[in-house]
Amino acid sequence: MSQRIPESELILNADGSVYHLHLKPENLASFVFTVGDPDRVPLVSQYFDEIEFQTRKREFVTHTGRIDGERVTVMSTGMGTDNIEIFMTELDALVNIDLESRTLNPTHRSLQIVRIGTSGAMQSDIPVGSLLASSKAVGMDTLMQFYPTLNSPQVWGEAIRQKLKLGFTPYQAEASSNLLSRLGPEFLKGITLTCPGFYAPQGRTVKLKPVIDQMLDRLAAMEMEGERLTNFEMETAGYYAMGALLGHQVLSLNAIVANRILKEFDKEAEKTLDSLIRAALKLLVKK
Ligand SMILES: O=P(O)(O)O[C@H]1O[C@H](CO)[C@@H](O)[C@H]1O
């Protein structure tokens, strides 16, 4: 039997649920859709045939139900990779740790996790209203400084470090090839830059001037082996890295609501998001 995980390291609530997500193992389906905004959870679960379980703690709202007989969960995570670290760790604990004995289960269970999020394009030919799947992601945050080294290629991280003269090396992680291969033709594929903020970390100036000059244009011009960076958001690299380390299949889907080069915002962002939700639901195939 594996070592017992102490009460201070994996915290459970008085009812036995995991600390932040407030879920017990039976509340979670093997296929999980995620959204950033708690108010978007019902926009996904409106397409469920039934909702059997609902709960909320902090920004983590959960609805579990069924579509065409398939059990499915939708959860909100809030913004940023710090939340994704909590989310992925506790989700994994629900399926791979015996919460009674506090030991690892003898067999690993892999979840399928699909992010349905918003994003800003950094290329002029990716218009607002596009649906884009992140085939890989590069993390500009520090999360992976605290976890074991990823086995996947890290060429983009090193190239961005050199291009922007950063004092750290961004990390790179990949989407689940299985989930990616099941997408319909409505999706563009791209390389997503995950940033630890919305304004200066994505090259925006409101009042404060970002330290990195011309960040958007310098990133947009990068090209390696026929690939380029396509979009900014704030979670995908954290999902992919934690998914790789914990053994779960993850895919991040983006509704492009801003085009940073053209300086446009999608006037129909809600419609675009609904198209993304409906396209993402097609990934839930009958077993
Ligand atoms: O729409 P969501 O999924 O929240 O994603 C994007 O929107 C938020 C910023 O507005 C960040 O979380 C970013 O990643």
Ligand SMILES: O=c1cc[nH]c(=O)[nH]1
């Ligand atoms: O530009 C954008 C739009 C949505 N979300 C982001 O993080 N950036």
